[in-house]
Structure formats: C-alpha cells, structure tokens
Amino acid sequence: xxAPPDLRVLCGxxxxxxxxxxxxxxxxxxxxxxxxxxxxxxxxxxKGRASSETPMLVHKLRTHITxxxxxxxxxxxFAAVCLIKAVIDVGGWESLRAADxxxxxxxxxxxxxxxxxxxELCVVALTKIYLLLQGYxxxxxxxxxxxxxxxxTACLQLIKPPASGKPLRxxxxxxESVACSxxxxxxxxxxxxxxxAAQMRAALRAYVAPTxxxxxxxxxxxxxxxxxxxxxLSFTAPKNGGSEEWARGIRSIILDSHATVDQVxxxxxxxxxxxxxxxxxxxxxxxxxxxxxxxxEELPPWSGVQAGSERxxxxxxxxxxxxxxxxxxxxxxxxxxLLDLTARITLVTPPSPGAEDSIETNPGxxxxxxxxxxxxxxxxxxxxLRLHLALIRRLRGNALPLAADILDQMVxxxxxxxxxxxxxxxxxxxxxxxxxxxxxxxxxxxxxSLTPLIQSTCQDILLAxxxxxxxxxxASQPSTNGSTKPxxxxxxxxxxxxxxxxxxxxxxxxxxxxxxDLQPTPATHLLPxxxxxxxxxxxxxxxxxxxxxxxxxxxxxxxxxxxxxxPYRDGRGRYYPSLLPFLVRQFPRDQDVEVLRSNLVRAxxxxxxxxxxxxxxxxxxxxxxxxxxxxxxxxxxxxGREPGWGGHLAEDATEEVVMDGxxxxxxxxxxxxxxxDMDMDVDVDDAPAANDSANPFATMVAxxxxxxxxPMRPASPLKRRGEPLEDDAGKPPxxxxxGRAPQVAVMSEAAPAETKGEESEDESDSEESLGVELRDxxxxxxxxxxxxxxx
Numbered sequence: 137x138x139a140p141p142d143l144r145v146l147c148g149x150x151x152x153x154x155x156x157x158x159x160x161x162x163x164x165x166x167x168x169x170x171x172x173x174x175x176x177x178x179x180x181x182x183k184g185r186a187s188s189e190t191p192m193l194v195h196k197l198r199t200h201i202t203x204x205x206x207x208x209x210x211x212x213x214f215a216a217v218c219l220i221k222a223v224i225d226v227g228g229w230e231s232l233r234a235a236d237x238x239x240x241x242x243x244x245x246x247x248x249x250x251x252x253x254x255x256e257l258c259v260v261a262l263t264k265i266y267l268l269l270q271g272y273x274x275x276x277x278x279x280x281x282x283x284x285x286x287x288x289t290a291c292l293q294l295i296k297p298p299a300s301g302k303p304l305r306x307x308x309x310x311x312e313s314v315a316c317s318x319x320x321x322x323x324x325x326x327x328x329x330x331x332x333a334a335q336m337r338a339a340l341r342a343y344v345a346p347t348x349x350x351x352x353x354x355x356x357x358x359x360x361x362x363x364x365x366x367x368x369l370s371f372t373a374p375k376n377g378g379s380e381e382w383a384r385g386i387r388s389i390i391l392d393s394h395a396t397v398d399q400v401x402x403x404x405x406x407x408x409x410x411x412x413x414x415x416x417x418x419x420x421x422x423x424x425x426x427x428x429x430x431x432x433e434e435l436p437p438w439s440g441v442q443a444g445s446e447r448x449x450x451x452x453x454x455x456x457x458x459x460x461x462x463x464x465x466x467x468x469x470x471x472x473x474l475l476d477l478t479a480r481i482t483l484v485t486p487p488s489p490g491a492e493d494s495i496e497t498n499p500g501x502x503x504x505x506x507x508x509x510x511x512x513x514x515x516x517x518x519x520x521l522r523l524h525l526a527l528i529r530r531l532r533g534n535a536l537p538l539a540a541d542i543l544d545q546m547v548x549x550x551x552x553x554x555x556x557x558x559x560x561x562x563x564x565x566x567x568x569x570x571x572x573x574x575x576x577x578x579x580x581x582x583x584x585s586l587t588p589l590i591q592s593t594c595q596d597i598l599l600a601x602x603x604x605x606x607x608x609x610x611a612s613q614p615s616t617n618g619s620t621k622p623x624x625x626x627x628x629x630x631x632x633x634x635x636x637x638x639x640x641x642x643x644x645x646x647x648x649x650x651x652x653d654l655q656p657t658p659a660t661h662l663l664p665x666x667x668x669x670x671x672x673x674x675x676x677x678x679x680x681x682x683x684x685x686x687x688x689x690x691x692x693x694x695x696x697x698x699x700x701x702x703p704y705r706d707g708r709g710r711y712y713p714s715l716l717p718f719l720v721r722q723f724p725r726d727q728d729v730e731v732l733r734s735n736l737v738r739a740x741x742x743x744x745x746x747x748x749x750x751x752x753x754x755x756x757x758x759x760x761x762x763x764x765x766x767x768x769x770x771x772x773x774x775x776g777r778e779p780g781w782g783g784h785l786a787e788d789a790t791e792e793v794v795m796d797g798x799x800x801x802x803x804x805x806x807x808x809x810x811x812x813d814m815d816m817d818v819d820v821d822d823a824p825a826a827n828d829s830a831n832p833f834a835t836m837v838a839x840x841x842x843x844x845x846x847p848m849r850p851a852s853p854l855k856r857r858g859e860p861l862e863d864d865a866g867k868p869p870x871x872x873x874x875g876r877a878p879q880v881a882v883m884s885e886a887a888p889a890e891t892k893g894e895e896s897e898d899e900s901d902s903e904e905s906l907g908v909e910l911r912d913x914x915x916x917x918x919x920x921x922x923x924x925x926x927x
Contacts, residue, residue: 139175139188139189139190139193140171140172140174140175140190142168142169142171142172143168143172143175143190143193143194143197144193145168146165146168146169146172146197147193147196147197147200149161149164149165149168150165150197150200150204151200155204155207155209155211155212155215156209156211156212157211158204158211158212158214158215159211159214159215161215162214162215162218165215165218165219165222166218166219166222169219169222169223169226170222170225170226172226173226173227173228175190175191175193175194176194176223176226176227176228176230176231177226177227177228177229177230177231178190178230179230180194180195180230197223198223198234201216201219201220201223201238202216202237202238202241204216204219205217205220205238205241205242205245206241206244210250210251210254213245213248213250213254214250214251214253214254214257216241217242217245217254217257217258217261218257220235220238220242220261221257221260221261221264224261224264224265224268225264229272232265232268232269232272232275233275235265235279236278236279238265239262239265239279239283240283242258242261242262243258243262243283243286243287243290245258246258246259246287246290246291246294247290247293252306252307252310255294255310256309256310256313259291259313259314259317260313260317262287262317263317263320263321266280266284266287266321266324266325267320267321267324270324270325280325280328281328284321284325284328284329285328285331285332288318288321288329288332289332291314291317291318292332292335292336292339294306294310294314295310295311295314295315295339295340296339297338297339297341297342300430302351303351303352304352308352308354308355308358311340311343311358312355312357312358312361315340315343315358315361315362315364315365316361316364318336318365319361319364319365319368322365322368322369322371322372323368323371326371326372326464327372329372330372330374333369333372336365336369337366337369338432340362340365340366341435341436342354342435342436343358343359343362344359344362344363344366344435344450344454345359345435345446345447345449345450345451345453345454346359346436346446346450347436347438347443347444347446347447347450348440348442348443348446349436349437349438349439349440349443350436359450359453360457363453363454363457364457364461366385366454367382367385367457367458367461368461369381370382370385370463370464371464376465378463378464378465379463379464379465379466379467379468382458382463382467383467383468383469383470385458386455386458386469386470387470387473389451389454389455389458390455390470390473390474390477391414392435392451393448393451393452393455393477394414394416394477394480395417395427396427396444396447396448396451397448397477397480397481398416398417399425399426399427399444400425400441400444400445400448400509400512401484401509402425402498402501403497403498403501403505403506403509404484404495404496404497404498404506404509405496405497405498406480406483406484407483408479408480408483410476410480411472411476412472412473412476414476424439424440424441424505425439425440425441425444425505426438426439426440426444427444427447428447435447441505441508441509441512442508442512445512445515445516448481448516448519449515449516449519452516452519452520452522452523453519453522453523455474455523456522456523456525456526456527459523459526459527459529459530460526460530469531471527471538474523474527475538475541478520478523478524478545479541479545481516481517481520482517482520482545482548482549483548484513485513485517485548485549485552485553486510486513486514486552486553487510488552513552513553514549514552514553514556514558514559517549517552517553517559518553518556518558518559518562520545520549521545521546521549521562521563521566522562524542524545524546524566525562525565525566525569527542528542528566528569528570528573529569532573533573535573536573536574539570539573539574540574540582542566542570543567543570543578543582543585543586544582544585546563546566546567546570547585547586547588547589549563550563550588550589550592551588554588554592560592560596560658560659561657561658563589564589564593564657564658564659564661564662565658565661567586567589567662567665568658568661568662568665571662571665571666571669571670572665572669575665575669575670575671576669576670576671578670578671578674579674580671580674583670583671583674583675584674584676586670587676587679590666590679590682590683591679591682593659593662593663593666593686594663594682594683594685594686596657596659597659597660597663597686597690597692598686598689598690600657600659600690601689601690603689660690660692663683663686663687663690663692663694663695664692664694664695664697664698665698666683667683667687667695667698667699667702668698668701668702672702672703672704672705673705675704677704677706677712680704680712683695683699684699684704684715687699687715688715688718691722693719693722693723693726693728693729696715696718696719696722696723697719697728697729697732699714699715700714700715700716700719700732701732716732716733716736719732720733
C-alpha cells in the first residue's frame with residue numbers, strides 16, 4: 137500500500153532542509169502534517185509494517201521531530217514545537233501514546249534561553265496535550281502526573297513578579313497565556329496542582345485589580361485571565377471544601393472594597409448605614425487616600441483618589457467575575473453583603489451644576505480632592521451596574537426579589553450621569569434584563585421613575601436615525617419676512633466664528649436611516665420591551681406617544697408589533713389609535729405582521745358575530761377588507777409631508793387619521809424630542825372613545841352591533857368595488873365625486889324614514905350613505921361619461 141504523498145513530502149523536506157531554514161517553512165510543514173491524520177492515528181501493528189511503507193514514514197517523522205526538539209539549534213526547536221502541536225491535533229490516541237518524550241522536551245524548552253515565541257508555543261502545545269490526556273486514565277497516570285508539576289514550576293518561574301518598582305520580566309501577553317493555561321489545567325487536575333495554589337496567587341495578585349500607581353500597565357485581557365485563575369483555585373481545596381473557599385474569597389473582596397471606599401469617599405459625609413454590621417474606618421486627614429500593602433495576602437499599594445477608584449472598580453469587576461465563572465459544587469452567595477456594598481456606593485452621586493451644596497462634604501478635605509472624586513464617581517457607578525448585570529444573569533429567576541433595589545440604584549446613578557454614553561449603554565442593558573425579569577409587576581411609582589430613561593432611549597434612537605440633531609443650533613432673531621437670521625455683533629473680534637452667521641441647515645434635509653440599516657444597540661433592544669414589559673396603564677400619555685413615534689420613525693418592527701399587541705388605554709378608559717397601519721405599510725410581506733393581521737381579522741369577525749351580526753364567512757371577508765383598507769387609508773398625507781413615512785415632517789405637517797368614523801388632525805413635532813424636558817403635542821381628547829374590545833380595529837367592525845330600527849333593513853357595512861348599494865326603495869344611491877383620494881368612511885346608524893315618498897331627493901341622498909364606498913378617480917370619470925351618453 138502506497139504512503140500518502142503529504143507524509144512522504146513532509147519526511148523528505150525535514151531530511152533535506154537545513155535546520156536554520158525550517159522556521160521559514162513552518163506554515164508549509166504544518167499544512168502537510170494536518171493532512172496526514174489518517175496514517176498518524178492508524179494503529180501501528182506488526183503485520184501492516186511488512187506490507188506498507190506508511191508505518192515506516194510515520195516512525196521516521198516522529199524521529200525527526202524528537203531530534204529537532206532535543207537539538208542545540210533554537211530554530212530547530214521552534215519547528216519541532218510547531219510540528220508537535222499539528223501532529224497531536226490530528227494523531228489521536230496513537231500520537232498521544234508516543235508523546236512522552238515530547239512532553240519532557242517541551243518542558244525543557246521552557247527552561248532554556250530560547251525566544252519567547254518558542255516558549256509561548258510550548259505552553260500552548262503542552263496545554264493541549266494535558267487536556268487530551270484527561271480522557272485516558274492510563275496515560276494520565278503514566279505521563280501527566282509525573283510531568284505536570286515540572287511544567288507548573290517552569291511557568292511560575294517565568295511569570296514571577298518583579299521586585300517593587302521594577303518592570304515586568306516578560307510581556308503581558310505571555311503572562312496571559314500562562315494564566316489561561318493554568319486555568320484550564322486547574323479544573324482537570326485539581327489534586328496535582330493543589331501544592332501550587334499559594335504560588336499562583338502570589339504570582340498573579342498584581343494583575344487582579346491594578347492601578348495607575350503600579351509601575352506597569354496591565355491590559356484588560358490579563359486582568360480577566362488572572363481573576364479567572366484566582367477564582368478557579370477554589371477547585372484545589374481539599375475534602376470538597378471548594379464551596380467554603382469560594383465563599384471566603386468573595387467575602388474577602390467585599391471587605392477590601394469597603395476599606396477602599398472608606399478612603400476614596402472620605403471627602404463626603406455618607407448617609408449610608410450598613411445592614412450587615414460593617415463599621416467604616418475613620419478618614420485620615422492631611423495625606424492622600426491610600427491602601428494596599430506589601431504583604432503576600434495583600435494587593436499592591438496605591439495612593440490618590442484616581443488610583444483608589446481604579447482599585448475599587450477592579451474589585452467590583454472581580455466580584456462580577458466570581459458570578460461569571462463556574463463552581464465545582466453549589467455555593468452560598470452573600471447577596472445581602474453585595475447589595476449593602478452597592479447601595480453604599482450608589483448613594484454618593486456627583487452634585488448637579490450650581491447645586492454643590494446639596495451634598496454634605498468633609499470640610500477637612502481639599503477642594504481638589506473633592507473635584508477629583510466627582511470625576512471618578514461615574515466610572516465607579518458603571519462598574520456597579522455591571523455587577524448587577526452579572527448578578528441577574530447568574531441568578532436568573534431567583535433574582536426577582538432583588539429587582540426593585542437594583543432598579544432603584546440604576547435610576548439614581550443614571551439621573552446623575554446621563555450625559556455619558558457608557559452610562560447609557562450599561563443602563564439600557566441592565567434595564568432590559570430587569571424588565572424581562574419583573575417588568576409587568578412594577579408599581580406606578582417605579583414606572584414614573586423610569587421617565588428619564590425612557591426619554592433618553594427614544595432620543596438616542598432618533599439621533600441614530602437622523603430625525604433629531606445632536607447639537608441643535610441656538611435660537612436666532614426672526615426677521616420681518618419670517619426667516620431667522622443671526623444678528624451680527626458690531627463688537628465682534630477677529631476670533632468670531634464666521635459660520636455662526638450662516639443659515640442653519642433644514643432639519644428635513646438630514647438623511648434618515650431605517651431601523652434595518654442601524655447597528656443593534658442596547659437602546660434598540662430596550663425599546664420593544666418598554667412597550668411590552670412595562671405596565672402600560674402606569675405610563676403617562678406623553679411617554680406612550682413618544683415610544684410610538686420613535687417606533688414609527690425608526691421603522692422598528694419589534695417595537696411596532698409590541699405597540700399593536702399592547703394598546704394604550706388612558707385613565708378614562710379610551711384606547712389610543714393603533715400603529716397597525718404603519719406596520720402593514722412598512723412590512724407588507726413579513727410573516728409576523730401577516731399573523732397579527734389575520735388574528736385581528738378573526739377578532740373583528742368574532743366581535744361581529746357576538747354582537748348579533750352572524751354573517752359567518754361573509755363577516756370574516758368584510759372584516760378582512762376593512763383591515764386592508766385601514767392599512768392603506770387610515771393615515772392620509774397632509775400638507776408638508778414628504779413621500780413615505782421614512783421622511784421628515786415639516787413644521788406645518790399634519791396627518792388625518794380615520795378612526796371610528798372621525799377624521800382627527802394633529803400636528804406632530806419630531807424635532808422637539810431633544811432633551812429631558814420634551815415638548816410633546818399630544819391631545820388626549822382626540823383619543824377614540826372607549827369600547828369593550830382591546831383592539832381599536834375591532835370596534836370598527838362592531839360599530840353595527842345594535843340592529844337598526846324595524847322599518848329599515850340592515851345593510852352591509854362594506855361595499856365591494858363596482859357593486860352599488862340599494863336603499864329600501866330599490867333605487868341605487870347617487871354617487872358623488874369629491875375629487876379627493878380614496879378614503880374610508882365607517883358606517884353610522886341612520887334614523888328610519890317614516891314617509892319615504894314625501895322625502896326630497898337631497899334628503900334621501902344624505903341618508904343613503906350607509907356603507908363604505910371606495911372609489912377611484914378613473915371610475916368616477918367613467919360614470920360621468922356614461923351619464924352624458926344617457927342624456
């Protein structure tokens with residue numbers, strides 16, 4: 137049997153290429169090795185060796201790799217490490233069984249003065265070998281257990297922290313690779329790595345919560361990997377003591393956080409009282425706030441408010457990492473201590489401009505330190521919100537009793553730092569999780585407190601879509617002809633901005649982006665939940681109008697669906713117009729929209745049958761026609777509107793809404809959505825009258841539930857195109873061409889005529905409009921031509 141060509145070429149190149157040139161050919165050699173998975177993983181029996189050269193080439197390849205690994209050339213050792221990783225990936229059990237000499241050679245490379253790239257590849261290769269050996273107990277006993285302590289010792293020797301004030305001995309990326317490797321091995325070999333737990337903590341303690349006082353800058357990825365290893369070291373606890381070790385570690389971080397807060401918040405007089413028995417330390421005056429120490433169980437020292445805030449943020453992120461990482465056994469989470477810490481931090485907020493006296497401060501602290509504290513508070517609050525987010529995602533439904541406290545703390549810090557985009561993003565994400573958890577059960581007081589968050593969500597979406605300017609131009613003096621132009625300043629100097637005298641751009645000229653073209657953001661994810669998971673009866677009419685308007689302008693299908701499925705009803709029991717026409721027009725071929733439309737048709741037909749109509753299939757057809765016509769004609773363009781709803785509205789733009797037989801006009805101001813004090817033009821009296829059904833379109837079908845008077849025959853509320861209506865006398869009604877676009881007129885009851893013969897023609901014409909008549913201009917012209925021919 138012929139050997140695979142890749143295996144033959146690989147052996148030939150290793151034999152003919154000089155050792156110093158092998159690193160340049162590593163990509164090509166690895167590609168050949170990855171294609172030799174079949175012969176490398178095949179069992180090498182004695183019978184097959186006599187009839188095939190494949191086993192001979194496999195043995196030759198392994199011999200070449202071992203020779204390069206134990207050779208004196210660093211280039212050859214680098215190529216050997218690359219080939220070992222490729223062979224282990226595709227070789228299966230056969231390659232693992234023959235990897236014992238490779239394990240010792242790779243550990244030897246870590247102890248030699250080779251380039252750091254070779255050592256990092258050794259860490260990756262050894263980690264992969266130890267993880268694959270985990271599935272074979274015999275190989276674990278023969279290979280992993282004897283060599284794993286040597287590997288951990290070599291890694292700790294490389295990442296040993298430097299002396300105080302000295303830079304790192306190795307780059308941060310290499311320390312991160314070692315930390316990730318040890319994190320994976322601690323889970324698989326906890327007993328073997330138990331003696332090295334204290335050494336691992338000492339080697340990585342400087343990277344858990346670094347500050348600007350440290351001599352080296354620690355990247356975020358190294359912080360996360362170090363915290364992960366710190367937490368997973370609880371797996372090494374003896375006699376199933378991992379749960380106690382985990383709880384001891386998280387309580388230690390909470391106490392360290394309180395001690396840091398005592399120093400950072402010493403400029404203010406706190407009104408917080410601990411519910412868990414913690415006693416605050418007295419603030420030291422004179423020197424800068426400081427903490428930490430040189431002891432083995434302490435983190436590195438820090439000094440200053442900025443460094444203290446970074447240490448506190450690191451502790452809060454460390455607590456969130458405790459919730460994100462797995463545990464070996466069920467653990468007891470100190471929820472009371474966690475919420476006690478977050479409540480203490482969120483009770484201190486930066487004072488609003490011009491109201492510095494609203495917060496009681498310590499008179500013995502310098503003004504510069506107080507200003508520095510106000511500048512770092514938003515970052516600390518954002519870290520608190522992220523801790524709450526990790527808590528909800530870990531506990532899920534069990535976090536329901538904590539939702540009220542978490543929401544209260546979120547609203548407090550959001551109102552204080554709503555000018556920061558990072559606060560917006562974090563608050564929106566946390567609000568989404570809280571609404572999914574306990575949104576429908578929120579009381580009215582809590583819903584009212586969410587008003588700034590709701591306004592900010594809509595404003596951010598409208599800013600992204602281009603309907604609201606980020607920085608609107610200041611108001612200028614109106615001229616005599618109605619235009620607004622800035623008045624020139626005669627005392628202006630040469631440094632005056634000349635662009636300020638130019639006319640501001642027309643807001644309608646801004647290009648609006650549809651919702652489908654926007655990148656998903658926390659605000660766009662939160663908008664549908666504000667309509668579906670908030671108790672709509674607790675929302676103010678202005679807020680519901682703002683949410684509906686934002687959903688329409690942003691073309692947000694989830695928000696439009698949520699608005700249609702959760703109609704708004706005011707305090708007097710009146711339902712507001714639904715957004716179904718916008719939804720049908722913007723997404724005419726969407727499956728979800730079709731399902732909603734079909735359900736509304738069936739609901740309307742059911743309402744008609746329940747009211748005594750009893751039309752069966754005819755009722756369903758009539759209701760379906762009504763919904764379709766409402767989708768086309770409910771919102772009519774008024775003066776000033778550009779084609780399509782996606783465009784901007786002019787200042788004098790109006791819209792006519794046909795609802796329950798009435799046309800309602802309202803002026804819509806989109807550009808007024810610019811801040812917390814929004815000027816909303818919402819006319820509560822224009823809402824449709826209350827009805828028994830929650831669907832406003834079902835009321836149109838049910839408008840004829842009461843039967844007409846006895847002398848009058850009930851007529852069908854809908855008329856198909858081209859089919860004339862007939863009155864009691866049998867003569868067709870007169871058609872009147874108004875010259876306007878097709879509209880929908882909902883049937884209203886008419887009084888019975890007692891003397892039909894004595895009525896005038898005008899009176900009979902006015903009383904014969906009992907149905908919906910949809911006509912086009914072309915049909916009207918054809919009717920006029922027919923009348924002229926008859927005359």
